[in-house]
Amino acid sequence: MTTLTAPPRPEPATRPAPAGPLSAPRVVGAFVAGALLLLVVAAVHLTQGTSTVGALDLLRLVTGGEDEAARVLVASRIPRLLAGLAIGVALGCAGAALQSIARNPLASPDTLAVNAGAHLAIVTVAAFGISLPVLPAGGLALLGGLAAAALVMALSAGGQSNTTRLILAGSATALALNSATMLLLILFEQGTIGLFAWGNGSLVQSDLNALTQLAPVIGVAVVALVLLGHRLDILALGDDTATVLGLDVRRTRLIVTVLAVLLSAAAVTLTGPVGFVGLCAPVIVRLLGPLVPGVHRHRVLLPLSGIAGTIIVLGSDVLLRAVMGAQAGVDIPTGVVTTLFGAAILIWLARRHRDAGPTRRPPGGHAAVRSATFHRAVVACCAVLAVTAVVVGMLAGDTWVLLGDIVNWVQGRTGPAYTFVLDQRWPRVAAAVLAGAALAVAGTTVQAVCRNPLAEPGILGITAGAGLGAVSLLTFVPLAGVWAVSGVAGLGAILAFALVYGAAWRGGLSSDRLVLIGFGAWYGGMAVITFLIVAFDPWNTAKALTWLSGSTYGRTATQVLPVAIALVLLTPAVVAARRELDLLALDDDTPRVLGVRLERARLVALVAAALLTSTAVSAVGVIGFVGLVAPHAARVLVGGRHSRVLPVAALLGALLVSLADTLGRTVIAPAQIPAGLVTALIGTPYFVWLLWRSRAVVSPSAR
Incomplete structure (x- = not known):
């Protein structure tokens, strides 16, 4: 392997003991x-x-x-x-x-x-x-x-x-x-x-x-x-x-x-x-x-x-x-304060860090090239699976219903009992589907911009910022309306993103530095959320668990609407920028050569991802791994072009969260498992597999 093709070695992280005498x-x-x-x-x-x-x-x-x-x-x-x-x-x-x-x-x-x-x-x-x-x-x-x-x-x-x-x-x-x-x-x-x-x-x-x-x-x-x-x-x-x-x-x-x-x-x-x-x-x-x-x-x-x-x-x-x-x-807990201090230290270390290891590669670098016919078949299959997940979500729960009951409910001909059940259930199903799609689109965007196949909105501090904004408002203004919660969650996400992006910028944007600083912001945001709950609302830990675990419990149509609006407005904008995303996923030089205003395109894409994530968090709380698993699975299926990845990722994200929500509502009914916990337990093995597979590929040269 020549010097030009060898991957860059990471710099020594800790200094060896000096050879000179002790003072x-x-x-x-x-x-x-x-x-x-x-x-x-x-x-x-x-x-x-x-x-x-x-x-x-x-x-x-x-x-x-x-x-x-x-x-x-x-x-x-x-x-x-x-x-x-x-x-x-x-x-x-x-x-x-x-x-x-x-x-x-x-x-x-x-x-x-x-x-x-x-x-x-x-x-x-x-x-x-x-x-x-x-x-x-x-x-x-x-x-x-x-x-x-x-x-x-x-x-x-x-x-x-x-x-x-x-x-x-x-x-x-x-x-x-x-x-x-x-x-x-x-x-x-x-x-x-x-x-x-x-x-x-x-x-x-x-x-x-x-x-x-x-x-x-x-x-x-x-x-x-x-x-x-x-x-x-x-x-x-x-x-x-x-x-x-x-x-x-x-x-x-x-x-x-x-x-x-x-x-x-x-x-x-x-x-x-x-x-x-x-x-x-x-x-x-x-x-x-x-x-x-x-x-x-x-x-x-x-x-x-x-x-x-x-x-x-x-x-x-x-x-x-x-x-x-x-x-x-x-x-x-004293650990809340030490975590905030540690998050600041982590961010400071990340700003001094220079790393160009195996995670810095185009997210679609190993994706297969697929034909247009195969792509259409995958989209159709994913759409069918997503619709099936929605139907199963409407049927399953602590009270099971039949398909005919849903038809009668749509026509307004069900009795009071089934009407009550389905009226309560459909906003939850809609929230899961729309939040999953929003997180998947945001994750696809973040991975392209960061050129990191292991990136997602959560590890850039966006999710923690949105959750912190929503929990803060609910803690100090318990009667706040849905639109106020969504607005404050969006503001929190944008502020967190701005802090992470600004801290990561040092004459250019480093993918590794952005991820490490994002992790620091995520840890710090979660510590502040815990502090708010324990300090100002200690008898309502269920609220903390709801936000930190991600749950569709008690969702209403009004709470689902912001996610739907964000998807309708921002997804077409992201799709329209698919060429720029393809170029951003390659390197910094190619977009500039082809006339793309690199920083502007990167900033607009990440702002769209932050808004999509914030509305999803305001609807269902903090749900992890969807923004990582769905885009990666989509690239494996249809290749690395974002015109193909985006629709498949959105459908897979909707499918994943919908299935997680349905499982959480039915496995131990009438008790419930938050959807975010199910997605974490499902997504972690996939994430571990990604790390293990990339380890097998890069470890010889890394050593």
């Missing part, structure tokens, strides 16, 4: 400064709480103060402080270890789906009414985290081949696991009560029982990682070099992975998944490299990352209670 005074100074900052944050943390015990009351304890202050300190504040210290150390060290073995600054317990796997394992046990002691629960979380990490590492070639690929694999796996977790929360609401807030990371501790059992596990794992620090320094030089120096690379990587996942599992067992601490802490420590020579050596990096992790966790908790009040520390 001992500066390293000691970094530890002292970190310890002093931690002591200050911990002292402030102890003064906060829902009781009237303040800093002066705590100071009086030194001279034999009131018993009330001592009781508050021992029963509430010390357990919360120690829990924050424990998970901060655990997640900080786990993140540093995972970033080192993956040689990727975006590897963390969150992006590798470790937290999601551990969380699902614990919720599964609670859902079936099984109460496990702390250590067995931690062991179960360890197994769940290891399984998730193994899958993500396999799909992303150990995380080394491509940063965007790692984020896509980890986020897709986490989305599937979170969908399964949310499904259990919905189906077993009584058995899992309180786990929604806990699932975002809460420091509330009733006693020290769990901490005293998990603290030795965390301590032993951290010490073991530090002892392996020299091996990690050698591993940072590269697998070949490390092997020449006598290091067993595979065994070292396996041991470090197990220890990192063990730390993450212990943290999840103790407080729930606190987001992005494992991403932020090592990144912050590595930024000290120019000031503290030797900080990249793992026997320095790991403990400093633990200190940074505790500062992030406790600092987030202090900030939350300082801004929102003491009760917010009980009601609002």
Whole structure:
């Protein structure tokens, strides 16, 4: 393979340990400064709480103060402080270890789906009414985290081949696991009560029982990682070099992975998944490299990352209670704040990132060339299947009807019972079909513009922005009308898209940078949605689950109308720009040579995708993977030309969401599964297959 045809290699994600001597005074100074900052944050943390015990009351304890202050300190504040210290150390060290073995600054317990796997394992046990002691629960979380990490590492070639690929694999796996977790929360609401807030990371501790059992596990794992620090320094030089120096690379990587996942599992067992601490802490420590020579050596990096992790966790908790009040520390999960901080770090890292790995290729690059007759046959088949899905959707549900009943209902000749059932059912079927079509058209557009076959509106922050706008309005203006909700959702989608697009622009638009920043916006938007629900409407978690899971429950004709209007107005515009989409999917130079105004065409296409997505979200909530699966399946069937892909993708999207909605309404009737959870559980295996297939194609050259 020549230099011209070889794919670009990704740049080193993490710096190897420097060969020069350590600057001992500066390293000691970094530890002292970190310890002093931690002591200050911990002292402030102890003064906060829902009781009237303040800093002066705590100071009086030194001279034999009131018993009330001592009781508050021992029963509430010390357990919360120690829990924050424990998970901060655990997640900080786990993140540093995972970033080192993956040689990727975006590897963390969150992006590798470790937290999601551990969380699902614990919720599964609670859902079936099984109460496990702390250590067995931690062991179960360890197994769940290891399984998730193994899958993500396999799909992303150990995380080394491509940063965007790692984020896509980890986020897709986490989305599937979170969908399964949310499904259990919905189906077993009584058995899992309180786990929604806990699932975002809460420091509330009733006693020290769990901490005293998990603290030795965390301590032993951290010490073991530090002892392996020299091996990690050698591993940072590269697998070949490390092997020449006598290091067993595979065994070292396996041991470090197990220890990192063990730390993450212990943290999840103790407080729930606190987001992005494992991403932020090592990144912050590595930024000290120019000031503290030797900080990249793992026997320095790991403990400093633990200190940074505790500062992030406790600092987030202090900030939350300082801004929102003491009760917010009980009601609002600390993980919401750390996730917002982590989303900002992720966006900052993405802006500095340069990547041109295997996900940057035209989305139709491997699509077969089909004849016009075959295309028409596929369109006809898809149309028949979509119509069949609509009919089945009208027939099925908690009350089954016959085809003749539908005919009589259309003619106005059914009785009150069937009339009520079908009047309630048809807006749901229409919402599913139209939202699926809108998301598929938007996904096709986004993939063409980004030249990324794994892109979709959700991972560009558009879905989170639309959901955030809709939930914000419903939270503060509960009686808002449908058009107001749709308008605010559209505004949220456009603002989120503008932020992502603007942040990704650095003298040009990088596909990988756009996707990574979009992921950061998605995580941040979801954290804000959770914050709004828990802070301002804590007794209505069903609303959060509805928006975050995607559901057609209770839809009305008025709520469906905005999606229909968006499809009628924007789909012809996208179809009219099919030639531009074909050119945009190739590269940046060809459209310019042929007279296409590149940035204008790209901007208009993405705005249309944002509007289509926002109306779909306002109608059915957040539904993932439709914008990824439908366009890809369409290209497999009819080739890469957008004049053919768009109609097939729209029909497949309508078919997918309609079937998901029907299954959700009938499988466990009268209970219901949100359509978004079904599409996630269906779409994730397809997405995993896409990643695995592309891995097989590119891994030899990537190495």
